[in-house]
Amino acid sequence: MIDFTIIGGGVIGTLIARELSKYNVSILLLEKENDIGNHATLANSAIVHSGHDPKPGSLKAQLCVRGNSLYESLSKELKIPLIFSGAFVMARDTDEVETLEMLYQRAIQNGVKQVALLDPEEARKQEPNMADGILKVLDLPTTKVTYPWEIAIAALQNAQENGAQYRLNAKVTKITPLEEGFEIEINEDERINTQYVINAAGVYADELGKFVEQEMPYKITPRRGEYYVLDKKVKGFVERVLYPVPSEKGKGVLVVPQVHGNILLGPTSEFQDEKENRDNHSDHLHWIKRDSEKLAKNIPFDLIIRTFSGLRATSTYSDFYIQPAKAYPQFIHVAGIDSPGLTAAPAIAEYVVNTLLNADETFTKKKDFNPFRTKKKPFHESTLEEKIALILDDRRYGNIVCKCERVTEAEVVEAIHSAVSSPTVKGIKKRVRAGSGLCQGGYCENTVVKLIARELKIPLTEVEYYEKNTAILWKETKVKR
Amino acid sequence: MERNEGETMKVDIVVIGGGASGLAAALSAKSDSNSVLVLEREAVLGGILNQCIHNGFGLHVFREELTGPEYASRFIEKFTEANIDYKLDTTVLSIEKPEDCFNIEAYNTEDGALTIEAKAVILSSGCYERTRGQIKLPGARVKGIMPAGSAQRYLNIDGYLVGKDVFILGSGDIGLIMARRMTLEGAKVHGVAEIMPYSNGLTRNIVQCLHDYDIPLYLSHTVTDIKGDNALESITIQEVDKDFKPIPGTEKMFDVDTLLLSVGLVPDTMVFETLDIELSEITKGAIVDHTYQSNIPGLFACGNALHVHDLVDWVTIESEKAGKSAKHYADDALKETRRLLTIEPLNGIRYTVPQFVDVNNFEAPITIMFRVTNKYDVGTFTVKQGDTIIQQKKARFIAPAEMESLMIKPDQLIDQTTPITIELEVKS
Numbered sequence: 089m090i091d092f093t094i095i096g097g098g099v100i101g102t103l104i105a106r107e108l109s110k111y112n113v114s115i116l117l118l119e120k121e122n123d124i125g126n127h128a129t130l131a132n133s134a135i136v137h138s139g140h141d142p143k144p145g146s147l148k149a150q151l152c153v154r155g156n157s158l159y160e161s162l163s164k165e166l167k168i169p170l171i172f173s174g175a176f177v178m179a180r181d182t183d184e185v186e187t188l189e190m191l192y193q194r195a196i197q198n199g200v201k202q203v204a205l206l207d208p209e210e211a212r213k214q215e216p217n218m219a220d221g222i223l224k225v226l227d228l229p230t231t232k233v234t235y236p237w238e239i240a241i242a243a244l245q246n247a248q249e250n251g252a253q254y255r256l257n258a259k260v261t262k263i264t265p266l267e268e269g270f271e272i273e274i275n276e277d278e279r280i281n282t283q284y285v286i287n288a289a290g291v292y293a294d295e296l297g298k299f300v301e302q303e304m305p306y307k308i309t310p311r312r313g314e315y316y317v318l319d320k321k322v323k324g325f326v327e328r329v330l331y332p333v334p335s336e337k338g339k340g341v342l343v344v345p346q347v348h349g350n351i352l353l354g355p356t357s358e359f360q361d362e363k364e365n366r367d368n369h370s371d372h373l374h375w376i377k378r379d380s381e382k383l384a385k386n387i388p389f390d391l392i393i394r395t396f397s398g399l400r401a402t403s404t405y406s407d408f409y410i411q412p413a414k415a416y417p418q419f420i421h422v423a424g425i426d427s428p429g430l431t432a433a434p435a436i437a438e439y440v441v442n443t444l445l446n447a448d449e450t451f452t453k454k455k456d457f458n459p460f461r462t463k464k465k466p467f468h469e470s471t472l473e474e475k476i477a478l479i480l481d482d483r484r485y486g487n488i489v490c491k492c493e494r495v496t497e498a499e500v501v502e503a504i505h506s507a508v509s510s511p512t513v514k515g516i517k518k519r520v521r522a523g524s525g526l527c528q529g530g531y532c533e534n535t536v537v538k539l540i541a542r543e544l545k546i547p548l549t550e551v552e553y554y555e556k557n558t559a560i561l562w563k564e565t566k567v568k569r
Numbered sequence: 570m571e572r573n574e575g576e577t578m579k580v581d582i583v584v585i586g587g588g589a590s591g592l593a594a595a596l597s598a599k600s601d602s603n604s605v606l607v608l609e610r611e612a613v614l615g616g617i618l619n620q621c622i623h624n625g626f627g628l629h630v631f632r633e634e635l636t637g638p639e640y641a642s643r644f645i646e647k648f649t650e651a652n653i654d655y656k657l658d659t660t661v662l663s664i665e666k667p668e669d670c671f672n673i674e675a676y677n678t679e680d681g682a683l684t685i686e687a688k689a690v691i692l693s694s695g696c697y698e699r700t701r702g703q704i705k706l707p708g709a710r711v712k713g714i715m716p717a718g719s720a721q722r723y724l725n726i727d728g729y730l731v732g733k734d735v736f737i738l739g740s741g742d743i744g745l746i747m748a749r750r751m752t753l754e755g756a757k758v759h760g761v762a763e764i765m766p767y768s769n770g771l772t773r774n775i776v777q778c779l780h781d782y783d784i785p786l787y788l789s790h791t792v793t794d795i796k797g798d799n800a801l802e803s804i805t806i807q808e809v810d811k812d813f814k815p816i817p818g819t820e821k822m823f824d825v826d827t828l829l830l831s832v833g834l835v836p837d838t839m840v841f842e843t844l845d846i847e848l849s850e851i852t853k854g855a856i857v858d859h860t861y862q863s864n865i866p867g868l869f870a871c872g873n874a875l876h877v878h879d880l881v882d883w884v885t886i887e888s889e890k891a892g893k894s895a896k897h898y899a900d901d902a903l904k905e906t907r908r909l910l911t912i913e914p915l916n917g918i919r920y921t922v923p924q925f926v927d928v929n930n931f932e933a934p935i936t937i938m939f940r941v942t943n944k945y946d947v948g949t950f951t952v953k954q955g956d957t958i959i960q961q962k963k964a965r966f967i968a969p970a971e972m973e974s975l976m977i978k979p980d981q982l983i984d985q986t987t988p989i990t991i992e993l994e995v996k997s
Contacts, residue, residue, distance in 0.1 A: 316705075317702065321842070364798075365709075366709070366710065367707070367708050367709045367710070367795075368705075368706075368707050368708065368710065369707055370705070370707045370793070373705055373707070392702060392703060392705065393700065393702045393703060394700075394701075394702030395701075395702055395705055395706075395710075396710065397710075472674070472682060472684070475676075475682050476681060476682045479676075479678075479681035479682060480681065483678040483679075483681070484678065485676075485681075486676045486677050486678040486679070486680070486681050486682070487658065487676070487677070487678050488610070488660035488662065488676050491610070491660055491662075491839065492839065494662055496676075497678075526697070526839065527697040527698070527700070527837075528700040528701075528702060530697050530698050530700060530716050530718070530719055531697065533719065534719065534722055534723065534727070548727070548729060549729070552712075553712035554712065554799070555712075555799040556799060557799055557800050558711075558712035558799050558800050560712065560723075560731065561723060561727075561729040561730070561731060562729070562730050562731055562732050562733055562826075563729065563730055564728055564729055565724065565728050565729065565730055565754050565755075566728040
């Protein structure tokens with residue numbers, strides 16, 4: 089019998105796994121996809137919000153502010169990129185100025201530090217590309233930007249280094265409460281027993297919840313957000329995250345500088361019924377352009393290199409739904425984690441483990457818990473001397489596979505064999521950024537495919553782009569003797 | 570070249586990229602008095618020509634029809650005979666110019682980190698393909714959508730087909746060539762959609778790659794939806810109006826597993842990033858004078874890294890000139906101070922390369938290459954300085970896909986200050 093089964097390998101599930109790995113308990117994380125951090129974790133704005141937006145007293149407000157304060161140490165322990173960008177919320181008319189003043193008060197009430205209201209002239213000195221016609225600006229210096237899927241990868245790797253286990257391609261198809269604990273059915277053909285279940289299944293949380301709830305306390309209503317990515321040439325266009333004054337639809341379209349120099353424009357906000365549809369729509373993409381121009385002028389739209397979209401696991405409950413199941417205290421829902429979910433994630437893990445599970449009283453702490461993830465410094469961030477040393481140690485550092493992001497063969501090979509690996513073209517991209525640049529893999533995909541085949545000793549036709557049935561090559565054309 | 574790890578190499582001229590452009594540039598840059606080093610990121614010289622196994626290369630330079638690899642091999646042979654230094658599998662990651670010389674940082678597995686000091690640099694690194702993101706293609710983000718050149722490489726270099734039911738968006742030459750190539754390998758090519766009312770490829774490719782194989786070309790059409798669960802299952806194309814807006818009711822759906830994109834090429838100027846180089850908003854390559862020198866003294870650009878060409882022959886001719894200029898620069902035979910006279914594209918002309926004449930170094934006839942903005946049967950190109958016509962040229966079958974050129978001699982200029990203009994006149 090496993091102590092804890094965590095369903096879902098996004099930032100929430102993986103950070104809970106890491107938090108639990110501080111204790112002498114057995115942990116198994118189940119992920120239905122062939123990689124972790126595949127959905128909301130992969131497609132979001134990457135912002136660590138200050139906490140100016142959620143309603144005071146809500147769990148969102150509490151965990152957002154707490155989560156923000158945890159990020160600095162989290163980034164050091166897990167070696168995750170984090171930029172201390174700060175943010176501006178910008179009001180365009182008198183109604184918005186009124187709302188902005190309310191948000192200022194709310195930020196203070198939520199415990200956000202260093203907030204201030206600025207006149208546009210003062211703000212423009214710091215963000216010269218800010219749009220014209222802004223009347224008032226809310227300055228949020230504690231806002232930061234991170235690299236979301238690396239958090240999931242790093243947290244799971246660190247949890248694993250501390251004894252946790254995980255499985256990919258393991259879809260939970262049934263949960264049956266037992267006299268003691270639960271039986272979990274995986275992929276309709278395998279059963280395991282567990283004492284506790286942590287339901288961190290994102291947009292599928294309500295479907296899993298139904299196995300233990302007579303009446304579901306929430307329903308997930310996926311809300312799609314679409315984005316543009318600008319090439320890293322744009323670095324320095326803005327330093328801060330630029331927000332409009334929020335509306336009933338959420339925080340609105342933002343301009344977000346990213347940790348590697350790119351800028352994100354988005355997201356849109358559209359409710360939908362389907363839990364898998366992450367298409368892009370021409371109309372919606374057009375809205376991004378229209379709305380982002382209200383925040384910044386002269387946005388270099390010709391530097392757009394990619395579009396993407398993701399689903400927020402918005403629920404019908406008005407707050408994060410982080411509670412035990414009504415009749416089963418050992419089944420914990422961690423559901424409805426939409427914005428500020430990424431920010432709150434480390435605080436959510438802490439809240440689930442410390443507050444709901446009261447772990448300090450219930451379990452014993454590991455004496456040898458190591459909070460630091462093992463991670464090498466990327467080649468491109470190294471000095472010339474360090475690069476020379478790396479190459480002397482392993483000649484494959486001299487082979488630049490991805491020119492745009494400066495990724496070497498040694499790093500791709502290491503990612504293929506890494507502890508939390510997903511040896512697909514996109515799995516490698518998520519880990520070392522090969523293919524994230526201007527040419528979008530036009531040059532390096534070919535090499536990455538060959539390296540995966542070589543390292544896994546599989547035919548080229550078995551190398552997949554990402555999910556199942558996504559082999560890049562159909563068949564060999566050369567006649568074989 | 571014996572050297573220790575981390576030691577700086579000194580070379581007169583570094584050529585970045587050993588394809589058609591780099592080979593021609595290196596050959597003409599080499600002289601007894603200077604050293605030339607070619608850095609090539611692939612394992613072989615020849616660049617993109619290696620995967621262009623179709624014929625049609627060399628009609629202008631050799632007066633015969635060669636395949637891409639044949640065309641490349643003619644230059645590789647000359648290059649080897651000339652004993653020019655080169656390094657394969659070597660990627661340049663940065664160029665800086667703190668003072669008079671360039672500092673180049675390049676990597677390979679043999680030398681490790683190469684730091685090279687050079688008097689002059691020729692950028693001949695080719696171009697990259699525009700991607701799905703850059704054209705903001707809507708629909709599902711699934712596997713099976715790929716630039717046509719990437720598919721060409723998988724097929725012609727590696728020997729693998731990427732799919733069996735194919736649709737092609739964009740009628741650029743690579744897309745047209747791939748329509749025929751994939752058909753010959755047993756794939757079914759369902760059609761080619763082009764958002765413009767005319768093709769962006771060479772006429773001979775429309776005839777030989779589409780018409781000869783009964784592959785439909787949908788002009789004024791674009792892809793408006795993509796469906797599939799992880800992998801591509803179908804695409805929808807729609808006719809577009811004059812403003813490129815899809816017209817409701819014109820949807821056609823195709824069940825395909827592959828969508829190849831042939832939607833444009835962009836000069837690869839990424840290694841320039843650390844230099845303060847002026848780039849053209851239209852060509853996306855460097856802005857150069859007629860010696861192919863950029864605003865950075867000693868930095869020359871040519872081939873597809875400068876502007877995208879439709880024929881390799883023009884790449885060769887242009888790169889030979891750039892190489893010669895770099896040689897003059899390294900030998901201090903190029904006058905240092907430039908006096909630039911603008912060449913301004915007017916009515917009907919999209920851009921020119923070069924963008925300037927350097928009158929201080931204008932001693933022999935120069936070729937101005939340019940593209941038009943629209944398709945016409947007949948027209949006249951007029952070169953002027955102010956109101957004075959200095960040259961006129963009649964042309965037939967004018968199209969944006971086909972590069973045009975004009976020659977100007979030093980004695981044709983009326984003065985050294987009035988900007989040169991080029992315009993196209995057509996009879997309506």
